[in-house]
Amino acid sequence: MYKFYSLLAFSLFVGTAVFAIVKPGKPSSKFYEIRIYHPMPGKYAEIVDRFRQYTTKIFEKHGMENIGYWTPTDTTNKELIYILAYPSREARDASWKAFGSDPEWKAVVAKTEANGKLVDHVDQIFMTESDISPKVKTGTKSPERTFELRTYTPAPGKLDDLLARFRDHTIKLFTKHGMTHIGYWITQEKDGGQPKLVYILAHPSEAEGKAHFDAFRKDPTWIKVKEESEKNGPLTTKVESIYMKPTDYSPIR
Template sequence: MIYELRLYSVAPGRMHDVHERFGTHLPALFQRHGVECVGRWSALAGPDAPRFVYLLAYRDYAHREAVWAGFYQDAEWWRIRAETNAGHEMVERHDLYFLKPNASWPLASQPDAQVQGGLHELVQQQVAPGRNADANAFLVQTWLPLLQSAGAQVLGVFDMAAGSGMQKIVMLHAWPDAATWHAGRRRIESDAGLRSELARQRREAGTTYFERAEVNLLDPAPGAVIRAGLGRLPA
């Protein structure tokens, strides 16, 4: 299956209107055309924040094309768009990425369990050139266990299939609250085992497998239902 990640730069003062469109006007239309929105958020901090962020799931690219072909031919969408824009575009810019599940993404024990509020985190992690296999091993053996021990719930781990910066792993984490996120991040940065592993990578490979990262801190959208499995289908 594939996922589509959309990040919208919203016109000043119109974030509430975007949430109103997605929470009130679009659910019935999405259901009619098979658009599966598995998560939506506001980006509180990160590049170009504030941004509206949402994640869509499809069986494959053909399914995506069929879904949106029907959606954009529906006169109801154009009515909703005009009504909610109210004479001025709400979205000033959008960034779109296609993702595929990473092999290291752990299966949720209860994939339909609803993820509670709190603070979520979207990480676009640049991977050193030619180090994908090493990066995945690092994820499984070191990074994901450390995140979980620090208090994060791993919602999703993806490979970038299309979009800017193809050599990326994209991760979604849920933290119970901002205090846990802050303490967890400090714990990760000071972890002796992690520092030792990164030193080994630099010594043996001349770089760390994870390079720079783009991080967005996310607030779940009002009324959004985000499930532990993010709509993931069995392989």
């Protein structure tokens, strides 16, 4: 009888342990936003500096969480790319309303735009955390890393299949080939269209990031996984990649 209960207890323990291992992580309830600033001609350095001196601090004042600030490694691409996090979509809207009417911010705009506007236009991407994402953590590493923003447009009806491939195979293979996972998100499309997968990886350098992906694509395990997962057609219609360097005030570096 003692052996029976010991075996039963052991079986329950093992079953619980296995369940804990395979159970998907619970994604954060935070609401995320990628904002891409396109400066007016000749105003690139000024808009980057305005964030350094003023904007990030006023964001924090209004409950916005600064996640990361980057500029493309392709210096012909004059953009500032950053991510903010909020407790919810409603909190996001309230924070931006308060920010826009803040006298401190209005004074900053008057001071920094005395010789003309700094921003031509802003692109916005709203997102929620995917259950395949690690916990999104700020912090710095030395030496400085290069980051890669990747956006996957799934084939119609293939988002779940794409996420399953990442969950079961891709993420492990990325780790195998020396890539560091920062975060994985699902977009919220304004038109109600199919969401996209957006994620950020970190590499020691752009050259090493590209070498890592070359090795990943040639990996026999990946070749087999890709072939099997795409028996009924490709899972994506478009893959976009931007290599980025963190600004000196980015919480993730």
